[in-house]
Amino acid sequence: MKRYDIIISGGGMIGSIAAVAAIKAGFSVLLIEAGKMKKLNPDSQRDLRVSAISWDNICTLKDLGIYSHLLAARIQAYTQMKVWDNRATNHTTAKIEFEADFSQQQCLGYLMENNNLVQAAWHTLKHGNNCDFIEENSIKNIENDGLQIRVELNNGDSYKSRLLIAAEGRNSFVRKSAGINIKEKPYGQRGLVAYIKLEKAPAETALQAFNDGGPIGILPIENNVFSIVWSLPEGKHSHWLNCSKLDFEEGVTQAIAHDFGAVKLISERAAFPLTQLDAEKYFLNRIVLCGDSAHGVHPLAGQGVNLGIGDIKQLFSLLDLNILKDQELLRISLRKYQRRRISKVKETSQMMSLLHHLFVDDSHIKKPIRTLGLNLLNNSPIKKWFIQQAGS
Ligand SMILES: Cc1cc2nc3c(=O)[nH]c(=O)nc-3n(C[C@H](O)[C@H](O)[C@H](O)COP(=O)(O)OP(=O)(O)OC[C@H]3O[C@@H](n4cnc5c(N)ncnc54)[C@H](O)[C@@H]3O)c2cc1C
Known part of the structure; x- marks a missing residue:
């Protein structure tokens, strides 16, 4: 043996x-x-x-010798993150933004x-x-x-x-x-994943928008191509999995609620339970x-x-x-x-x-806190935590 x-x-x-x-x-x-x-x-x-x-x-992947075996054409560095809350009253300023600390890192990370x-x-x-x-x-x-x-x-x-x-x-x-x-512990959500094209979006920037029901993450993969992870309430996800391409593109446009130009769905869709x-x-x-x-x-x-x-x-x-x-x-x-x-x-x-309770859970107690907007959190431990995690 x-x-x-x-x-x-x-x-x-x-x-x-x-x-x-x-x-x-x-x-x-x-x-x-x-x-x-x-x-x-x-x-x-x-x-x-x-x-x-x-x-x-x-x-770590470089130290282990794994990085050099990645298909280089299929990885994408991201140097900035922008997170915003579409439901906050002051929605134009309700955001957290940060970028890589170029004195210590080449980027925040890679998407692959x-x-x-x-x-x-x-x-x-x-x-x-x-x-x-x-x-x-x-x-x-x-x-x-x-x-x-x-x-x-x-x-x-x-x-x-x-x-x-x-x-x-x-x-x-x-x-x-x-x-x-x-x-x-189920979050009561599914993560819907797909690829989209955005006509105009900032380069090398990972985006995340909070909406009723859950956040949508928009991750750069190559020029104008993004992978999305759309967290949707259990039950509602099946509508967005099965609806027409046009309806889906309209839904994603509303969930992003930023002017990044036309949204085009360019892949199949799949959803995973989140627990x-x-x-x-x-x-x-x-x-x-x-x-x-x-x-x-x-x-x-x-x-x-x-x-x-x-x-x-x-x-x-x-x-x-x-x-x-x-x-x-x-x-x-x-x-x-x-x-x-x-x-x-x-x-x-x-x-x-x-984060889930502040920005996803719709309870009345939390709503007033949430509507203060992410701008108040921009100098808070939450932002510091996001930056630390992106780097570590
Ligand atoms: C929608 C979504 C988006 C995500 N995005 C991110 C992200 O951006 N960044 C991030 O860090 N994480 C992300 N995650 C989490 C990430 O996908 C998981 O943490 C990761 O897949 C865990 O890797 P793993 O190897 O532990 O398990 P898995 O990826 O589940 O791999 C397990 C492997 O074991 C094999 N296997 C299973 N059972 C057996 C068995 N009995 N014998 C032998 N082999 C077996 C399977 O075939 C598989 O190859 C995301 C998760 C979801 C659902």
């Missing part, structure tokens, strides 16, 4: 970046992905799922299709040694005797490792089979959770992948081969990992909930 230092279940963005980080840290790795890697080339149709990766995490990032990480792995891949298969059974992990796959093959990382997204099988419970998810613990014996398997936050500040990359950085700063071999040292490291990451995720979730 083949042995590895680390087995990673889930080869999405977080699992594949974790595999690269593990190899760089000197571990042998088996990466198991239930799906099949989708090939992306400059002419492929765009992946509807797009992520904003903060500058700090772009630097999720597939592009996954493919780049897999390319990086294939250029190195010490990593085996299994696609279109998954773990059926896990034995964890405290000293090592034995996994059996659906095809009957078995492997052993000292650590099993679950990076399987929200519905993690490994998390469930370890008996780690989660708290899940906050918190695993009650991030490790159990030799099993550890990363990315959406451990936590899920509202996409309104684009923090999901960024938090997952933060998990990976933290985890591998606390591990080496001697620690993996020693049960007590491993427990101490994983406890530190859990404490630090739960605290970071809590801070992010609380900020998301605050």
Whole structure:
């Protein structure tokens, strides 16, 4: 039976970046992905799922050697953010605006299709040694005797490792089979994603408008092409998923409510349920959770992948081969990992909930506060938080 230092279940963005980080840290790795890697080339149709990766995490991708494998034609830097509230009485000044601190960063971050990032990480792995891949298969059974992990796959093959990382997204099988419970709180919204063209919009600028029902994020992808994430109340989303192209364009124009010229829908549409998810613990014996398997936050500040990359950085700063071999040292490291990451995720979730309640929830108590407008918040901790997250 083949042995590895680390087995990673889930080869999405977080699992594949974790595999690269593990190899760089000197571990042998088996990466198991239930799906099949989708090939992306400059002419492929765009992946509807797009992520904003903060500058700090772009630097991490560079350090790991992943950045150079991204399809350069399919990434877009953004240097500014403009956020406004369409419902505030003083709506022309109700805004938060900020730009990159060019003394410390080249931009606030990059926007890229999720597939592009996954493919780049897999390319990086294939250029190195010490990593085996299994696609279109998954773990059926896990034995964890405290000293090592034995996994059996659906095809009957078995492997052993000292650590099993679950990076399987929200519905993690490994998390469930370890008996780690989660708290899940629906936001009562779906995130509708699509690509649009705007006739005239500021270059390299990520835009977000708050409306009754939810915010719309408008993220630059290339000249005049934008990926949108439109948070819509559960139930109403199906109208905007299925309505005619013209009606959709009219709806988006109203949701943006700024003069960026004509809106053109240029892709399919898809919608994802939005829920906050918190695993009650991030490790159990030799099993550890990363990315959406451990936590899920509202996409309104684009923090999901960024938090997952933060998990990976933290985890591998606390591990080496001697620690993996020693049960007590491993427990101490994983406890530190859990404490630090739960605290970071809590801070992010609380900020998301605050923004959600201030700008999405329509209760009468909050309305007067909200209508004071984002301009009052322009010098507040919320703005500082937005800037910090964009950079870190
Ligand atoms: C509408 C929307 C917009 C978003 N925008 C942003 C953004 O701008 N910036 C940002 O940082 N985040 C964003 N997010 C969040 C981000 O998409 C997630 O945080 C991110 O996808 C988490 O990555 P992951 O690798 O942990 O999980 P996933 O992306 O869910 O990947 C999990 C992988 O594991 C595989 N898998 C599942 N089960 C198994 C199994 N049993 N065995 C083996 N493999 C398995 C899956 O096939 C998949 O490849 C957004 C989310 C939504 C819904």
